[in-house]
Amino acid sequence: MDHHIDINLFDEEAVIDLALFFKIFGDVTRLKILFSLLNGEFTVTDLIGKLGISQSTISHQIGLLRRMNLVKSRREGKSIFYSLDDEHINSILLQGFTHISEKGKNQ
Amino acid sequence: MDHHIDINLFDEEAVIDLALFFKIFGDVTRLKILFSLLNGEFTVTDLIGKLGISQSTISHQIGLLRRMNLVKSRREGKSIFYSLDDEHINSILLQGFTHISEKGKNQ
DNA sequence: GTAACATATGCATATATGTTCATATGTTAG
DNA sequence: CTAACATATGAACATATATGCATATGTTAC
Numbered sequence: 001m002d003h004h005i006d007i008n009l010f011d012e013e014a015v016i017d018l019a020l021f022f023k024i025f026g027d028v029t030r031l032k033i034l035f036s037l038l039n040g041e042f043t044v045t046d047l048i049g050k051l052g053i054s055q056s057t058i059s060h061q062i063g064l065l066r067r068m069n070l071v072k073s074r075r076e077g078k079s080i081f082y083s084l085d086d087e088h089i090n091s092i093l094l095q096g097f098t099h100i101s102e103k104g105k106n107q
Numbered sequence: 108m109d110h111h112i113d114i115n116l117f118d119e120e121a122v123i124d125l126a127l128f129f130k131i132f133g134d135v136t137r138l139k140i141l142f143s144l145l146n147g148e149f150t151v152t153d154l155i156g157k158l159g160i161s162q163s164t165i166s167h168q169i170g171l172l173r174r175m176n177l178v179k180s181r182r183e184g185k186s187i188f189y190s191l192d193d194e195h196i197n198s199i200l201l202q203g204f205t206h207i208s209e210k211g212k213n214q
Numbered sequence: 215g216t217a218a219c220a221t222a223t224g225c226a227t228a229t230a231t232g233t234t235c236a237t238a239t240g241t242t243a244g
Numbered sequence: 245c246t247a248a249c250a251t252a253t254g255a256a257c258a259t260a261t262a263t264g265c266a267t268a269t270g271t272t273a274c
Contacts (some may be wrong), residue, residue: 015135015142017207018200023133027232028126035122044251057233059252078241078250088206093125095202099195100124135264151221164263166222185220185271 023070025096029053029061034089037071041081131175132203136160136168144178148188173198 032051036042042044045056064080065071071073072085083092131137139158143149151158155167169189172178179192191197 009123010145014204014207015138019133019135019138021203021207022129022138023231025219026126026130026133028122031122031126031129031231045249055251056235056253059250060233063252075241078248080251086206088202092202092206095195095199096125096128097121099193099199100121100128113227136262152219161264162221163265167263170222182271185218187221193241 021068024065024070025092027061029057029091030065033058033062033065034070034084034093037082038090038093039082041074041083043079043081045079128175131177132174132199134168137166137172138200140165140169140172141177141191141200144189144191145197145200148181148190150186150188152186 005040025034029051032053036047036050044055044058045060046063047053048055051058062071066073066082070084070089071082074081074083085092122160136158139160140154141205143157151162151165151169154160154169155162158165165197169178173180173189175197177191177193178189181190
């Protein structure tokens with residue numbers, strides 16, 4: 001009665017896509033942006049102040065998040081508001097965070 | 108009544124740990140190893156045959172998985188059997204895979 | 215002991231990735 | 245139209261990462 005994931009290891013493309021997906025969460029800057037966006041819509045300028053990261057870096061990384069369809073944008077005048085565009089992000093971040101927390105406890 | 112994750116963005120160390128954790132899943136070789144280990148214990152030699160990846164690469168990557176405490180080992184004679192050492196791996200992989208599958212459907 | 219097998223590990227190398235700097239694009243106010 | 249603001253983007257660079265090669269370590273059989 002095992003509870004396996006039915007992914008065919010020979011479906012190379014699926015594995016590649018999965019790696020690309022997880023890779024997104026493997027960067028501190030992107031994580032900070034994503035955690036911020038869990039709390040609502042923000043502009044690049046907002047994030048600069050909130051996170052203390054340069055405009056260029058935030059633009060580059062948020063552009064990547066948009067291209068990967070994790071984030072969507074909405075222009076309002078000179079500003080562009082970014083927000084999450086994926087229902088799984090919340091639970092994935094939570095799961096990772098739970099993992100980290102428990103590791104911390106045990107060591 | 109929002110459902111936020113209560114991670115303090117100023118806890119730099121937690122964010123770094125989280126990024127390190129997700130980074131592990133962001134590599135095709137490691138994903139293949141982890142998916143294999145979802146089905147039970149395997150030796151490096153098993154994985155070479157199953158995955159068609161070189162001994163050196165598998166040893167390097169499985170060593171990393173062990174150091175990151177995602178995988179544990181058990182020696183039996185000349186062989187060393189590897190298995191998963193983290194209850195979250197299954198659900199994290201599943202969540203990522205669900206994400207990928209749904210994206211595939213919509214596009 | 216030595217040979218054969220299984221796995222680990224150091225080093226070199228190619229490639230990927232993240233950041234910065236400079237500049238371009240787009241928008242609004244005057 | 246021009247200045248000021250907001251964001252995007254290309255190029256260069258430094259660092260990180262994955263892999264292969266060679267070799268070391270560990271185990272068993274003889």
